[in-house]
Amino acid sequence: MQAFTEGNAIFTYPNTPIKCGGAPQKILYLTEDYFRKKGKREHATMIYNTSLEVVFPVPKYSEALYKQMLQRDIHLNLKRSLVEVRHETSEAVFEVLGSDGVLETYKYSMLHVAPPCSAPSVLWDSEVSDKTGYVDVDKGTCQHVRFANIFALGDCSNLPTSKTAAAISEQYNILAKNLSQVMAGQEPSHEYDGYTACPLLTKKGLCILAEFGYDGKDLETFPFDQSVPRLSAYVMKVYVMPLLYWHFLLT
Template sequence: GLYEAPSSQLYKTHTKVDYMTVWSPNNPVQNGMLCIFQNHYYQPLWTLVGAGAKQLAPSSRPTASVIPSGVKWIQSRVQKLDPDKNCVHLENNQKISYKYLIIALGLQLHFEKIKGLPEGFNSPKIGSNYSIHTVEKTWKALQDFKEGNAIFTFPNTPVKCAGAPQKIMYLSEAYFRKTGKRSKANIVFNTALGVIFGVQKYADALLEIIKARDITVNYKYNLVEVRADKQEAVFENLDKVGETKVYQYEMLHVTPPMGPPDVLLNSPVSDGAGWVDLNKETLQHKKYPNVFGIGDCTNLPTSKTAAAIAGQSGVLDKTISSIMKGKTPSKKYDGYTSCPLVTNYNRAILAEFDYNAQPLETLPIDQSKERLISFHMKADMMPYLYWYGLLKGYWGGPAPIRKLLHLGLK
């Protein structure tokens, strides 16, 4: 979908606009197809939906209701970006020229890249919190669990919200304890990564929780196949080429491989991997000065989270304003991102960090500790900030609050 400037004039096959955003309402890319969703989703809530702590309905609102007034929403698929001609090609031979372009296409889920998985979701024992179609299957599998392996996966690709694959693991473990099934559950986290978390301070805290709750973690194990009829999950050992291991499961939560939308692959605006190629401080394209990017579709070397997008939005606002006035952008993005690591039904670790994987905490307390306040920020405050702050342009991240709470010293 596209945001079109309100002052533009629309013609039958060609639209001229001064300012445009190539945009998708929260990852409408599924199985290689870019669909126009009529609903917009606050996906961070799905961690709690999959664990039965929240209902699915509050995560959704009509897309039209969150688009600013005075903005035209062109409901058409973007087929090609042509920055050399300042033009975007759409379906039905329509094209739109622009003066400034913001690319915010999100990323693409690739359930189909795991053999047997798409049809495996017909099984009541497999779920994924990453899709509107499969998040409630996670809760169903959790409720139906009797005994055996509960397996949680992390793929060998960049993902959005890298903490989410283990959040549902901690919540599932807590649910098993609450329902008296913990002694019958063997909880396994198979991750393609070599560490539990990329910031040492929070990794240390998570490893303590993992040890205390008797959770098994296998590093460099990547899910490649699901045999739903046999309740088997096949993992490749990334340290030993060609070696695989088969696990029986009673419950399986899958984090799918992810990648850039098809329209960005081999695009002049993208790097070799298909991500929009940006200056990491200004969010301006490295080659095209009137092209900008934000969010999961970019190659910014930070975690792909809603919190990162909030921080980026404040910088992008200043960058574009400066460029439009013929000035050099001075506001810089430091890579701020946040990941509220939910560890129980009333506790969370509030991880905040920058490009250098250094903690950049807002509150004047140790946020690596499990806290009730961190959970309520995740479950109650952040959805409100999203709907009424970020989407309306009022929330550019917590930097001003951090400066105030730390007396300007951090």
């Protein structure tokens, strides 16, 4: 960011599940804000190439983030998957998903690559995993769909929600209760609703606090519209959440 002078600044989202679905956009907005403050913005073409069909998988937040891109002149390209980086010529090659192999090449001065992610290699081709390599569990109980003595949560599971600290903090409560029931010879009765949270920094001092469950269901905590960037959400993200994570969640 400091070394950038002019040209295309390209930010990518991979064609795989990802550790934090909002991370590629957070750094996009923070970089745009930094360029504006340093007088570089007029020399930068900001480009966001995502493999997704939408800006964000939850319509309410997708609309809010799309407005951010319009207001800040950020070029959005959907269904673009990074397949090659030619660092000698500063070119990034993207496949247009669903187009039968059409490729697009972009020159870049700055390239932020959100890497493809996968389950741990020990789970690949394992009988406990699905075809994508993640442990195959019931999305409500966190119990394996075929092996009743196996439970999974977090990054290794195929639970259809974002892989965030907020998600796993809810999952382990459900898993612990259900595991205790199974160990006592009972059927698991507690259901995980897919809750996850994704604080989306839009600039230094402002943040959208996205909270949602399965199928984009609204699970917001506070009595106001959390799709609006706020200082309070920024303070929570930058100062409160790290304390909660290191001193309460992990312990």
